[in-house]
Amino acid sequence: MTDRAPQPVDRQLPTEEARELISLVRDIAYREIAPRAAEEEEAGRFPREVFALLSASGLLGLPYAAEHGGGDQPYEVYLQVLEELAAARLTVGLGVSVHTLASYALAAHGTKEQRAEHLPAMLGGGLLGAYCLSEPASGSDAASLRTKAVRDGDDWVITGTKAWITHGGIADFYTVMARTGQEGPRGITAFLVPGDAEGLSAAAPEKKMGMKGSPTAQIHLDGVRVPDARRLGDEGQGFAIALSALESGRLGIAACAIGVAQAALDEAVGYATGRRQFGRPVSDFQGLRFMLADMATQIEAGRALYLAAARLRDAGLPFAKQAAMAKLHCTDTAMRVTVDAVQILGGYGYTADFPAERYLREAKVLQIVEGTNQIQRMVIARHVAGPEGR
Missing domain, CATH: 1.20.140.10 (Butyryl-CoA Dehydrogenase, subunit A, domain 3)
Structure with missing residues (x-):
């Protein structure tokens, strides 16, 4: 049985552009997403083609600057877009939220050169991101993470395991928090790691009670080498x-x-x-x-x-x-x-x-x-x- 299309929410949107945006999202949600949601969730199928459509429609970078491929939308509007998508299928709504989260470190703390090089593809080029903070032994106590990044010339070599990673194994890029210094929160640094980096692999997806279409998996980093140009922010600023x-x-x-x-x-x-x-x-x-x-x-x-x-x-x-x-x-x-x-x-x-x-x-x-x-x-x-x- 397909999901019932909800009645339109009486939204107070700040601009005519925002109203048109919500109308576009609702059309995509209940034409392309909701009709297949139940079947695909039961089959555990991730709708990558939907994310490609959202990217092509400018919906994967809404709260970020237009100069880098974003939508220049306030969070007030972006969040209502997420609500519409999640009402149609949580795997999609949450997936967009996680992608936005994974893009944040670069958008907010990357250099001008880093943003110009990477953000357009991340926000509007069909790429999908993942956010890597949690580990098998550090969930709520995230500052105790053990994944290490060791400096080797102009590169960093990252080794460790991240856990509970949404889009684990299918993401095109991972924002990874790793320890580069002392114990505690001040010894952690952020890195932008390509999804196809040598030494990066994903475990089998977790078997979950819900959101079966959204892969959640451990990510193993076995001596993954990334250049210092992919370090986001200062050393020790990652937490x-x-x-x-x-x-x-x-x-x-x-x-x-x-x-x-x-x-x-x-x-x-x-x-x-x-x-x-x-x-x-x-x-x-x-x-x-x-x-x-x-x-x-x-x-x-x-x-x-x-x-x-x-x-x-x-x-x-x-x-x-x-x-x-x-x-x-x-x-x-x-x-x-x-x-x-x-x-x-x-x-x-x-x-x-x-x-x-x-x-x-x-x-x-x-x-x-x-x-x-x-x-x-x-x-x-x-x-x-x-x-x-x-």
Whole structure:
């Protein structure tokens, strides 16, 4: 069964260009993405041709500068594009968010020459990126990473293993954080590693409960040699770059979560208004109507929260606290809404004939990636109450 196209969201977009952009995205999403989403997710197929289409349509570099192939769009608009894509298929929405995350270090901290050489192909040349921070033994404690980069003349030789890498094994470039100095966060440096670099390989993709079409794999770097010209930022600046990237990435996850939640709500409303019991639509029963009202309210609150954080970012103001709040609230909302959607569909909701069960499985990972929601609470608490005493 194909996924139900959701009703258009009543968006407040800042320009006519943004409204046309959202219209284009919706057309692509529900003509090219949604009709095959269920089948391809079940088969574990990654839709590389969709990403090629998005790149050709200028949708893989929206928040970056036009001079390097980007779309010059504010985050307020870019995130709503992610929401539309994720509502059609999370593998695509999250994939675009990860690609944007992987491009951040170069766009924000690369030299003028580095940006001119690499960004056009990354943002509009059909390339796909991956972000390599986590390792098998360092997830939430990312500053304890063990992958090493050793200077050898004008090159760096990188050795180690990265874990939980979205697009692992299929990416054209990897933004890799590696240790070049002392223990802790100040000894980490960022590198731009080509996907076909000698010594780089991927393990078999993880077998996951959801997002089966999006490959997640360990990446092994066995003496991978990259020139110093591919070092991003100063030596020892990599962890600060990684955290800065994640602040923006968390907004991408929040938008994707609201997209999944909206898709689940639309499915629940469509089913409830069409299903009749006791001589009338089940949407007439107050208990179910209240569930739908709560779901819609949580989604609107989440959307408002991620957009408020995006507007702070667009204004050049601090937004780390609001990004953590948005990631926390929106992903928790996606979990609650998808659980309720399955409940509303009853037995049908528990079958693969309807997309509600897939939305539920996909929502769970959003509470984990790019900083678990427990980590988000730690970040928020530090802003509210100050750092923990030691």
